[in-house]
Amino acid sequence: MNQTRSAALQEADRLMTVCNACxxxxxxxxxxPAMEMRRFFGDGDLNYLAHLCHQCGACYTDCQYSPPHAFNVNVPAALAKLRNESYEAYAWPKSLSGAFERNGVVVAVVSALSVAAFVIGFVAFENPAVLWDRHAGSFYALMPHNAMAALFTAVTLYVIVALTMSLRAFWRDINGGSRVGLEAIGRATADTAHLTYLHGGGGGCTSEDEKPSPARRIYHHLTFYGFLLCFAATCVGTLYHYVFGWPAPYPPYSFPVVLGIIGGIGLLVGPAGLFVLARQRDPILTDRPHRGMDTAFLLMLFLTSLTGLLLLILRDTGVMGILLALHLGVVLGLFLSLPYGKFVHGLYRFLALAKYAREKKSGAIVE
Ligand code: SF4
Ligand code: SF4
Incomplete structure (x- = not known):
């Protein structure tokens, strides 16, 4: 065994060796199935397996060697710990990898500073009364469109670079840098869209009463598709502005607003449901010290949606200015924290699923 291995890698190696015999x-x-095609587990293999795990809990409740058995087999917790450790290992730049360790605090500080920056910016651009004036829903009376677009484009480019570098490091570790075909990417996309492996062997994820339930998968779906619809609403709005020359605000029945409302409701219900389920879940299934990272991400998604929907409802009133500062601040905080929080989990999982699809196609894995 590699003596420099972390405790999380050593424990995952031990458990996969036990499971491979069982x-x-x-x-x-x-x-x-991915584990069974290996006799020994390198660090990359273990990180690959960790990111295939959905932490449904089924293998813990089914296991005859789980605590208090002396083998102490707890695969969901061990792989969750390894996943959380891997986020730091692959982070780019390395100097910011510590943001994963104290994620809740970092996200709170970044978001608070972002909100404050928008409030100060609005006041500096106009005057203090601008925050409480009625602007007939015109966001650009508070912040010029070009300034808003330049800020978010710069942040988005940084996020794309940081995520690309992290994903590259992950892919090299689990796959040695070899290519994956379009068919495997298509299969991984379908598995991601259906959350195929979140069925926990049929009934769904197990909770504190050890009964499988589809609730966790449903809330994941609401969060995932809510996020995609809100992103689509932003893209359509951008298209309207630059291609058709139609500036915001758009009427309630317009395409971007309808997309935003449906997505926003998904982003309220999904994260709230996941938060409640996480509170109810037996903590033994989780990596307890890092639960704050999950909570911070769910809270940011929830607040993004809440402030966005409130802004839509109250955009013709005197609180529009302060709501816009809140919404933009929360969105900026969310964007800045994307490469250093739970968001990366979905991207690593996608690559792990692509590798799995390729191994399955090659016949190495038989399900
Ligand atoms: S989790 Fe337990 S029951 Fe399942 S394969 Fe591993 S050792 Fe066997
Ligand atoms: S059964 Fe569930 S918890 Fe266990 S390894 Fe698979 S996805 Fe993870």
């Missing part, structure tokens, strides 16, 4: 759980998810 194989009782091979039908539950993608982790076990």
């Amino acid at each position: 194989r009782y759980c091979e039908g539950l998810c993608a982790v076990f």
